Amino acid sequence: MKKSSAGLFQQDAPMHSDRQLPDLTVKVKQLKDIKAIDGTVYHAKGKTVTSSSVSEPEIEQFQQFTYTDPETGYQLPCNIYLPKGYDSSKKYPLLFFVADASADINVTATPLFQGNGATVWTEPEEQKKHPCIVFAPQYTDDLINQIGMLTADSNTWTPGLTLVSHALQSVIDNYAVDTNRIYGTGQSQGGMTNIALSDKYPNLFAAQWLVACQWNTDEMKVLKDKNLWITVCEGDTKAHPGMDEAVAKWEALGTKVAKNDTFWDSKAPLSTINQQVKDLEKQNAHINYTVFAGGNHMYTWSFAYNIEAIRDWLFSQSKDGTPVKNS
Known part of the structure; x- marks a missing residue:
C-alpha cells in the first residue's frame, strides 16, 4: 500500500490473475415435437445435446505464434492479424495492443x-478505412513466475518489458510494417507498457492511445511532444489523478493539451461522443486528454475502444508529420 502524489491510498495490482477462460459451450434440449414444413415430425426425446465446437470469428482471424527471445530464451505467446490480401511487398500500419494485468493467464x-482493444481494429468497416497489421502479445502467468510482472507501480523497466519490446521489434522486422x-x-498494464516503450524508444510510435493507465509523471515529461490520446474515468483512483498530474507537468513545460x-x-x-x-x-x-464521468478503472475499456473518432484520430497520425489519407 502506498500514498500517491494526489493524496489517495493506492494498492498495487495482485501479481496473479484469477481470470478464467470463458465457457462458450451451449446445451439444447427439445421439449416439444416439431413439425417441419414438409410434414415431417421430429419427436421430443428429452435428450440434452451439447455443442461439439465453438466458432469465434473475431478470434479466428488472428494467427498465434510463440516468440523466443534470442537474448534470454524466454518465450512470449503472441497474436497477429494480417489484412486480407496481405502483400509482403507493400507497407502496412501496425497497431500494437497490450491488455491489462487481469488478462495475464x-x-x-x-x-x-x-475487451475489444485488439479485435476492434479487425472489423470489416475498420479495415476498410484503416487496413493494418494488429499485434497483440500475451503476457502469461508462467512469465510472471519466471521473470515477474510486465509492469508494476514502481514504474521501473522490467525483464518483461524487454521481452515484449523485442517481440514487437521482431514483428516490425519480419512483416511488411x-x-x-x-x-x-493498451489498457492499464497495456497503457503502462506503451508509456515505458515510448519513453525508452522515443522514435518508435507515430501516436498512442493510453486507456486507464498512469506512470511516473516525471519520466512522462519526455512525452510532451508526442501524439497522445488519453482516456480515463473520473472514478479511477489511480489513472485519473496520475494523468491529471502528467498533464499539469506537460502544460508547465509549454505543451498545449486539449481537455474536455x-x-x-x-x-x-x-x-x-x-x-x-x-x-x-x-x-x-x-496531446488530447478526455475524462469520463463516474466509472472506475476497469470500466474504462468497456466503452473506450468503441469510440470511432479516436480510432480515426490515431490512424491520421504519422511519425514524420505527413498528412495521412485514410482509405
Missing part, C-alpha cells in the same frame, strides 16, 4: 476477448 488468445505509422495502445471542460458521459450515444472528440480535435493539440 496461460491462454494465448486472452487479449482478443479481454510501415515504420512511419506504428500505433500503440466537463466530464463526458460514457453512456451517451456514440454519435454524441464522436462529435465531442471531433470538437476537441479542433484545438489542434497533439
Whole structure:
C-alpha cells in the first residue's frame, strides 16, 4: 500500500490473475415435437445435446505464434492479424495492443476477448478505412513466475518489458510494417507498457492511445511532444489523478493539451461522443486528454475502444508529420 502524489491510498495490482477462460459451450434440449414444413415430425426425446465446437470469428482471424527471445530464451505467446490480401511487398500500419494485468493467464488468445482493444481494429468497416497489421502479445502467468510482472507501480523497466519490446521489434522486422505509422495502445498494464516503450524508444510510435493507465509523471515529461490520446474515468483512483498530474507537468513545460471542460458521459450515444472528440480535435493539440464521468478503472475499456473518432484520430497520425489519407 502506498500514498500517491494526489493524496489517495493506492494498492498495487495482485501479481496473479484469477481470470478464467470463458465457457462458450451451449446445451439444447427439445421439449416439444416439431413439425417441419414438409410434414415431417421430429419427436421430443428429452435428450440434452451439447455443442461439439465453438466458432469465434473475431478470434479466428488472428494467427498465434510463440516468440523466443534470442537474448534470454524466454518465450512470449503472441497474436497477429494480417489484412486480407496481405502483400509482403507493400507497407502496412501496425497497431500494437497490450491488455491489462487481469488478462495475464496461460491462454494465448486472452487479449482478443479481454475487451475489444485488439479485435476492434479487425472489423470489416475498420479495415476498410484503416487496413493494418494488429499485434497483440500475451503476457502469461508462467512469465510472471519466471521473470515477474510486465509492469508494476514502481514504474521501473522490467525483464518483461524487454521481452515484449523485442517481440514487437521482431514483428516490425519480419512483416511488411510501415515504420512511419506504428500505433500503440493498451489498457492499464497495456497503457503502462506503451508509456515505458515510448519513453525508452522515443522514435518508435507515430501516436498512442493510453486507456486507464498512469506512470511516473516525471519520466512522462519526455512525452510532451508526442501524439497522445488519453482516456480515463473520473472514478479511477489511480489513472485519473496520475494523468491529471502528467498533464499539469506537460502544460508547465509549454505543451498545449486539449481537455474536455466537463466530464463526458460514457453512456451517451456514440454519435454524441464522436462529435465531442471531433470538437476537441479542433484545438489542434497533439496531446488530447478526455475524462469520463463516474466509472472506475476497469470500466474504462468497456466503452473506450468503441469510440470511432479516436480510432480515426490515431490512424491520421504519422511519425514524420505527413498528412495521412485514410482509405
